[in-house]
Amino acid sequence: MRRAQDIDLVLKPCPAGMPLQQWLYAEIRQAILSGRLAPGQRLPASRDLAARYKLSRGTVTNAFDQLQAEGYIASAVGRGTYVADMGAPPGMATANKKASAAPTRDNPRQTVTLSARGQLLIRTPFDVDGRPNAPIAFQASQADLQAFPFNVWSRISGSAVRQLRGAMLGDGSARGYLPLRNVIAEHLRTARGVNCTGDDILIFNSVQQILDLAARLLLDPGDAVWMEDPGYPGAHRALQAAQASLISLPVDADGVDVAKGIQLAPHAKMAYVTAGHQAPLGSVLSLDRRLRLLEWAKAANAFVVEDDYDSEFRFSGRPLAAMKSLDDADRVIYCGTFSKLLAPGIRIAYAVMPACLIKSFAASLSLTHRYASVFQQTILHRFIDEGHLGRHIRRMRGLYGERADALSSAVTKRLDGLMRLPSITTGLDVPALLTSEINSTNFARIAKNAGIELRPLSFYALERRAPNGFVMGFSAISTENIEKGVLTLARLLDAAD
Structure with missing residues (x-):
């Protein structure tokens, strides 16, 4: 296998107005989807890639975190960072694909070239089909619909x-x-x-x-x-x-x-x-x-x-x-x-x-x-x-405040030394900072498999490296489910630490 630093990863120039992190993410993603980067192929180290394109290392690692969170790349000790095996990426022609295959919404026969602005407009951070109405711990930014x-x-x-x-x-x-x-x-x-x-x-x-x-x-x-x-x-x-x-x-x-x-x-x-x-x-x-x-x-x-x-x-x-x-x-x-x-x-x-x-x-x-x-x-x-x-807001302040207290107490009791929360005074969610070097993007995927939703702080990063942690929602989660969710996190963090 060629050494990662020898891989000829040629990227198009960054368009005016596009942040470097988003440009790097889009270029590597396109290289994977088009087949220029094959499954299993190692990527250059973040330090090497940053030096080649005159980027900060934080910009590169944030782009890598996003690609890993979306399943395009993976990392392992001894292997470095490499292209994940996703099967045949959409947009790649495969040898056994019949030319007469019927078009579908996800795989239309006719391709469309979007405008430059169109390419930017489709990069939504939101779920196109919406989020489930029954919230799970610890879904962020969610009003409690049961209390409506x-x-x-x-x-x-x-x-x-x-x-x-x-x-x-x-x-x-x-x-x-x-x-x-x-x-x-x-x-x-x-x-x-x-x-x-x-x-x-x-x-x-x-x-x-x-x-x-x-x-x-x-x-x-x-x-x-x-x-x-x-x-x-x-x-x-x-x-x-x-x-x-x-x-x-x-x-x-x-x-x-x-x-x-x-x-x-x-x-x-x-x-x-x-x-x-x-x-x-x-x-x-x-x-x-x-x-x-x-x-x-x-x-x-x-x-x-x-x-x-x-x-x-x-x-x-x-x-x-x-x-x-x-x-x-x-x-x-x-x-x-x-x-x-x-x-x-x-x-x-x-x-x-x-x-x-x-x-x-x-x-x-x-x-x-x-x-x-x-x-x-x-x-x-x-x-x-x-x-x-006015009455609803006053009632929700009381309810959300109780849940904020429940989350703070549960984290202090169950996750002391593993996770730290600031004092919760306002809102629907709170940043939770990891006290270890656990990769927050990888851990969020592990938590999802266990029925827990955590949004890495790197999801919010523009160019600067975000703190290592998550946004945890509490407003739509019952105190009972908050306690259960924290117990699950304690088990997962103990196993990952």
Whole structure:
């Protein structure tokens, strides 16, 4: 067998705006799928590959982790890293394949060449067919659907059907249903400290839609955008699809490093932050950094996308005010979603927009999406207006807080010396850091076979090497199943250590 360092692994140049880690992952994946790298063939060592293409070693190891998590490569002591045996990769012609074979959805006879942007758009971090509704330990970012107020929602829905009018089935406003926007504004004024009215709010189907539209309206290919690293993969991919140049910024106990952003890209056009509960490390952006970020945005004529996805679930004291509450210069696009507050199937999100952007966003919504379901917006409006949203959030704070405590206690009792959790004060999940050198990607696969879902922190990495550990969800998991799941993890970690 040829030595790994002698393998002639020729890669295409990295396209403008694509992060190096994603480029390396895509190139090696394509080499495997096309057959240029055969099953069992060793890959160059991460150090050699980094030196050849002038990459950081962390970039290479993160790309390798992703490829290994998806089953394209494997590693073993004495063999190094090599191409996994997946059978005949899709796209490879095989000698026994009949030319007349009937096309299927997964293997169509006709191939399609996507545009450069199309190639970026299909790189989704989400499961195309959705996640199972019955959560398993420790599925992340999941509202507890068993605790959803079905009786109240059914009553309001039934009433809306009985009182059905043409206005509910006719054309809607691209801005969203005004009564719904008004009650969202009222909720934000009291719960998040955001001084806004319904006229400042636009309704979307998801925060992903907000990010996609913001990228298309505000960024040209190559424009710089500050990104938390590690950070939310959905934001990474949406902005990469717009061919933005993503600027990787480190995250610490005070949130994203704003000074580093000013140093690396002072003239960036946008910054994306999860200020209230950093995804995935859980830190809160400090007041000093919030003010400095807003000062930079004003001076640079840039916009800040504040994704406030789950910080209303704060288990001690009142939720911290949103960064938008400090936005005197009107540079923040504040995003919220009912997918986390209530249930993902509701598919309604919103944005509090800077005044200068409202008309442009509304017009582009009218072109690309038309408007969200008026009927669904009507039901949600009545649900909030009758006070059910506030009651549900308060009840979920108590329930999720109990489960956070149960997870912390179980990990301390069963996994002491193997895993470490920070104090859980907010949200639906928590970063769990391994105290050993166990490969988190490999261990997540082992855990999956045992019925446990763990999302490696490397899944959130952009260019920097993420801490060795996982994101563990607790919000939709009963305390009994949390205890059982931790016992399973203890057994698996003892065997792997």
